[in-house]
Amino acid sequence: xxxxxxxxxxxxxxxxxxxxxxxxxxxxxxxxxxxxxxxxxxxxxxxxxxxxxxxxxxxxxxxxxxxxxxxxxxxxxxxxxxxxxxxxxxxxxxxxxxxxxxxxxxxxxxxxxxxxxxxxxxxxxxxxxxxxxxxxxxxxxxxxxxxxxxxxxxxxxxxxxxxxxxxxxxxxxxxxxxxxxxxxxxxxxxxxxx
Amino acid sequence: xxxxxxxxxxxxxxxxxxxxxxxxxxxxxxxxxxxxxxxxxxxxxxxxxxxxxxxxxxxxxxxxxxxxxxxxxxxxxxxxxxxxxxxxxxxxxxxxxxxxxxxxxxxxxxxxxxxxxxxxxxxxxxxxxxxxxxxxxxxxxxxxxxxxxxxxxxxxxxxxxxxxxxxxxxxxxxxxxxxxxxxxxxxxxxxxxx
Amino acid sequence: xxxxxxxxxxxxxxxxxxxxxxxxxxxxxxxxxxxxxxxxxxxxxxxxxxxxxxxxxxxxxxxxxxxxxxxxxxxxxxxxxxxxxxxxxxxxxxxxxxxxxxxxxxxxxxxxxxxxxxxxxxxxxxxxxxxxxxxxxxxxxxxxxxxxxxxxxxxxxxxxxxxxxxxxxxxxxxxxxxxxxxxxxxxxxxxxxx
Amino acid sequence: xxxxxxxxxxxxxxxxxxxxxxxxxxxxxxxxxxxxxxxxxxxxxxxxxxxxxxxxxxxxxxxxxxxxxxxxxxxxxxxxxxxxxxxxxxxxxxxxxxxxxxxxxxxxxxxxxxxxxxxxxxxxxxxxxxxxxxxxxxxxxxxxxxxxxxxxxxxxxxxxxxxxxxxxxxxxxxxxxxxxxxxxxxxxxxxxxx
DNA sequence: CGCTAACCGAGACGGTACGTCCAGTCTTATC
DNA sequence: GATAAGACTGGACGTACCGTCTCGGTTAGCG
Numbered sequence: 024x025x026x027x028x029x030x031x032x033x034x035x036x037x038x039x040x041x042x043x044x045x046x047x048x049x050x051x052x053x054x055x056x057x058x059x060x061x062x063x064x065x066x067x068x069x070x071x072x073x074x075x076x077x078x079x080x081x082x083x084x085x086x087x088x089x090x091x092x093x094x095x096x097x098x099x100x101x102x103x104x105x106x107x108x109x110x111x112x113x114x115x116x117x118x119x120x121x122x123x124x125x126x127x128x129x130x131x132x133x134x135x136x137x138x139x140x141x142x143x144x145x146x147x148x149x150x151x152x153x154x155x156x157x158x159x160x161x162x163x164x165x166x167x168x169x170x171x172x173x174x175x176x177x178x179x180x181x182x183x184x185x186x187x188x189x190x191x192x193x194x195x196x197x198x199x200x201x202x203x204x205x206x207x208x209x210x211x212x213x214x215x216x217x
Numbered sequence: 218x219x220x221x222x223x224x225x226x227x228x229x230x231x232x233x234x235x236x237x238x239x240x241x242x243x244x245x246x247x248x249x250x251x252x253x254x255x256x257x258x259x260x261x262x263x264x265x266x267x268x269x270x271x272x273x274x275x276x277x278x279x280x281x282x283x284x285x286x287x288x289x290x291x292x293x294x295x296x297x298x299x300x301x302x303x304x305x306x307x308x309x310x311x312x313x314x315x316x317x318x319x320x321x322x323x324x325x326x327x328x329x330x331x332x333x334x335x336x337x338x339x340x341x342x343x344x345x346x347x348x349x350x351x352x353x354x355x356x357x358x359x360x361x362x363x364x365x366x367x368x369x370x371x372x373x374x375x376x377x378x379x380x381x382x383x384x385x386x387x388x389x390x391x392x393x394x395x396x397x398x399x400x401x402x403x404x405x406x407x408x409x410x411x
Numbered sequence: 412x413x414x415x416x417x418x419x420x421x422x423x424x425x426x427x428x429x430x431x432x433x434x435x436x437x438x439x440x441x442x443x444x445x446x447x448x449x450x451x452x453x454x455x456x457x458x459x460x461x462x463x464x465x466x467x468x469x470x471x472x473x474x475x476x477x478x479x480x481x482x483x484x485x486x487x488x489x490x491x492x493x494x495x496x497x498x499x500x501x502x503x504x505x506x507x508x509x510x511x512x513x514x515x516x517x518x519x520x521x522x523x524x525x526x527x528x529x530x531x532x533x534x535x536x537x538x539x540x541x542x543x544x545x546x547x548x549x550x551x552x553x554x555x556x557x558x559x560x561x562x563x564x565x566x567x568x569x570x571x572x573x574x575x576x577x578x579x580x581x582x583x584x585x586x587x588x589x590x591x592x593x594x595x596x597x598x599x600x601x602x603x604x605x
Numbered sequence: 606x607x608x609x610x611x612x613x614x615x616x617x618x619x620x621x622x623x624x625x626x627x628x629x630x631x632x633x634x635x636x637x638x639x640x641x642x643x644x645x646x647x648x649x650x651x652x653x654x655x656x657x658x659x660x661x662x663x664x665x666x667x668x669x670x671x672x673x674x675x676x677x678x679x680x681x682x683x684x685x686x687x688x689x690x691x692x693x694x695x696x697x698x699x700x701x702x703x704x705x706x707x708x709x710x711x712x713x714x715x716x717x718x719x720x721x722x723x724x725x726x727x728x729x730x731x732x733x734x735x736x737x738x739x740x741x742x743x744x745x746x747x748x749x750x751x752x753x754x755x756x757x758x759x760x761x762x763x764x765x766x767x768x769x770x771x772x773x774x775x776x777x778x779x780x781x782x783x784x785x786x787x788x789x790x791x792x793x794x795x796x797x798x799x
Numbered sequence: 800c801g802c803t804a805a806c807c808g809a810g811a812c813g814g815t816a817c818g819t820c821c822a823g824t825c826t827t828a829t830c
Numbered sequence: 831g832a833t834a835a836g837a838c839t840g841g842a843c844g845t846a847c848c849g850t851c852t853c854g855g856t857t858a859g860c861g
C-alpha cells in the first residue's frame with residue numbers, strides 16, 4: 024500500500040482524554056482565572072497525566088485556544104447580504120455576540136495576554152485566531168470593492184484595524200464589551216464617509 | 218499648624234534603591250522579556266533585597282508601570298491648537314511617538330497583558346494609566362464641544378474607544394505600530410463626518 | 412494471598428538521590444556545622460531539587476539522623492559475654508568507640524540539640540535512636556537479672572540513666588568524650604555495689 | 606589615672622528596657638518554644654527596638670541565659686551540712702528543685718541545645734553556667750576530701766560527670782526530670798562504695 | 800546653659816533560607 | 831505506542847528574620 028494513511032502502530036490517541044483536557048481547561052480558567060491556571064490543575068481535573076497534556080499542546084494557552092474553538096461558536100458570517108453595509112452589520116453582530124457570550128470574554132482576554140508574554144504562542148494565536156478573523160473581514164471588503172460600494176477611504180487594512188481595535192479595546196481595557204449601538208455607529212462612520 | 222507631616226520615625230526610604238529597582242526592571246524586561254522577568258532578577262540587578270521590592274510594589278507589573286513613568290515621557294499634549302482637528306493631530310502625534318519609542322512598546326504590551334491576568338493589577342493599570350489617557354483625550358473633546366467644532370457623531374466616548382482601540386490593536390495584535398498616515402486618516406474620519 | 416506488593420505505578424524513588432542527599436548532609440554538617448546546614452545546601456551538593464529532600468524527610472535533622480545510620484556503624488553489642496560485668500564492658504566499649512569515631516560526635520550533638528528545639532523531631536529522635544539504645548542496654552540488664560548477677564540497686568532504669576547520662580554529658584557539656592578508663596570506673600561502680 | 610568607673614558620658618542604659626527584654630524573652634520561649642523565638646519577637650513584646658537587644662546581647666540565647674538568672678533562683682547550696690553525704694543531699698535537692706521549677710526546664714534545654722549549635726555561645730554557656738555548677742560541686746568534694754569522708758573512687762571529676770550526667774540526661778532525653786528518690790539512690794551509690 | 804556623647808523606639812536596608820508551587824522531563828506498569 | 835501515575839531536576843514564589851544602618855528624639859555629664 025502506497026501513501027494514504029501512514030499505517031499507525033500502537034495505541035491511538037484517546038479522544039476521551041482530549042475532550043476531558045479541553046473541558047477541564049475551559050472550566051478552570053473561568054473558575055480560578057488564567058493566572059491560577061496550571062497544567063497540573065488541568066491534568067488533575069481531566070483525570071489524566073501531565074505528559075498527556077504536554078504530548079499534544081506546547082503551552083496551557085494552546086489548550087485554551089483549542090478549547091475555545093470547541094466550546095464557543097467561532098463561525099463568522101461572511102455571507103453576501105447584498106451590500107457592504109449589510110455585510111458589515113452581520114459581521115459585527117457576530118463579533119458582539121461572541122464577545123458577550125458566557126465565558127468567552129475571559130478566555131479571549133487571557134489568550135491575547137499570553138500572546139504578549141510568550142512570542143511563540145503569539146505567533147500561533149495570530150495565525151490561528153487573529154488572522155482568520157481579519158481574513159473573514161477581508162472577504163467582505165473584497166466583495167464590496169468588486170461591487171463598487173467600498174468607500175475610497177479608509178483603506179481596507181485600516182478598516183480592519185478600526186473594527187478589531189474597537190472590539191478588542193472594549194474587551195481588554197474597559198468594562199463595556201462591544202454592544203450593538205456602538206457597532207451601528209461604527210458602520211455608519213465607515214460607510215457614509217464621502 | 219499641628220502635625221502637617223505625621224512625624225516620620227525610623228530610617229527613610231532609599232531613593233537610590235527605588236531608582237535602581239525601576240532601572241533594573243526596565244532594562245531586564247527589554248533584555249529577557251516579561252515572561253522571564255522575575256522579582257528575584259530585579260532585586261539582584263538592582264543590588265537590593267527582594268523585600269525592598271515587595272515593600273513598595275505588590276507585583277512586578279507595578280514596578281514596571283512606575284518604571285515606565287520614570288523612563289518614558291508620558292506627557293500628553295492637551296494644549297489648545299485652535300481647532301478640534303489640530304488638537305487631535307497633536308494628541309495622536311504623541312501617541313505615535315510613544316508607541317514607537319525605543320523600548321516602550323514591549324513594556325506597554327506586558328502591562329496590558331498582566332492587566333488581563335491579574336485583576337487587581339488591572340484595576341491599578343486602568344486607574345493609573347488607561348484612564349489618564351482617556352481623561353487627556355476628554356479635555357480635547359470637551360474643548361471642541363464648547364468651541365462648536367465637534368461632530369455630532371460619534372459620541373465622545375466612542376471617539377475615545379476608536380482612537381485608543383486603533384493604537385492598542387496595532388500594538389498588541391500586529392507588527393505595525395501606529396504611524397502618522399494612519400493617524401491622519403483617522404483624524405479625517407473623525408472630523409469630516411457630516 | 413493476592414496483591415502482596417500493591418502494584419506500584421509511576422516512577423520509583425531514586426536510590427541514587429537518596430544516597431547523594433544523605434552523603435551531602437553528612438559532609439556538610441562536618442564542614443560548616445549544624446547551624447549553617449541548610450536544605451538548600453544539601454540539595455545543591457547532592458545535585459537534586461529541594462523538593463526531593465522535602466518529599467522524603469520533614470526536617471534537615473531527619474536527613475542527618477538517617478545519614479548517621481548509613482555512615483556510622485550504630486550496631487550495639489548485646490551478645491552474651493558470660494557475666495553482667497563483661498556484657499557492660501562490651502556495651503560501653505561500643506559507646507566509647509562511637510562517640511570518638513570520626514565525625515560522629517558533632518552529628519550526635521546536633522541531633523540532640525534539634526530534639527530540644529523541635530518537639531516533633533524530638534519524638535522521632537527518641538523513638539528512632541535514644542530508645543533503641545536503651546532497649547539494647549535493657550537486654551543486658553534482663554539477662555543479668557535472669558542470671559542472678561544484677562545488683563539489687565540501682566534499679567535497671569536508673570542504671571540506664573547513669574550510663575547514658577555519663578556518655579551524653581561528656582559529649583554535650585565537656586571537651587572530654589567518654590574514654591575507656593571512665594567506662595571501667597562506671598562498671599565497677601555499678602557491679603561492685605553491695 | 607585612678608577611677609573604677611570610667612567617667613561615663615551620655616544617657617545611661619535603661620534598666621527598664623533591660624528587664625522588659627529579659628521578661629519578654631522568658632515569656633516568649635515558654636509560649637512558643639525556642640525554635641520560634643526571635644529577636645524581633647522579643648523586641649516587639651518588650652516594646653523596644655531590635656538594636657537595643659543587639660547592643661547588649663550577641664544572641665537570643667544570651668538574652669535567655671541572663672533571663673534565667675533573673676527569673677530563676679540559680680543559687681546552689683554549698684554550705685557545710687556536716688558530712689559528704691549530707692552536702693550531696695542538699696546539692697541534689699537544689700538540682701531537683703531547679704529542674705522541676707515552673708518554666709525552667711524548657712529554658713535549660715534550649716540553652717544546652719544552642720550551645721551545641723553555636724560554638725561561641727557554647728563557650729559562654731559553659732563558662733557562665735555549666736562550669737559554675739561544677740565549681741559548686743567541687744566545693745563539696747574538696748571539703749569531703751579534707752574531711753576524709755570522700756571515697757577513693759570514683760575520682761571527683763567523674764563524680765561530677767555522673768551527677769550532672771544524670772540530671773541533664775533526664776532533662777534532655779526523657780520525660781522524667783530528676784526526682785528525689787533518684788537523687789537518693791545516686792547518693793548511696795557515690796558514698797557507700799567501698 | 801549649651802554642647803555633645805550615648806542611649807532609646809522605629810523602621811528601612813541588603814541578605815539568606817524557608818517551605819511551597821509548578822514547569823517540563825523521565826520512568827514505571829498498564830492498556 | 832499512548833496512557834495514568836508519580837518521582838525527578840530546576841527555579842521563582844512571597845515570607846520571615848537576620849544583623850546593620852539611619853532617623854528623630856531623649857537623657858545625661860562636662861565645659
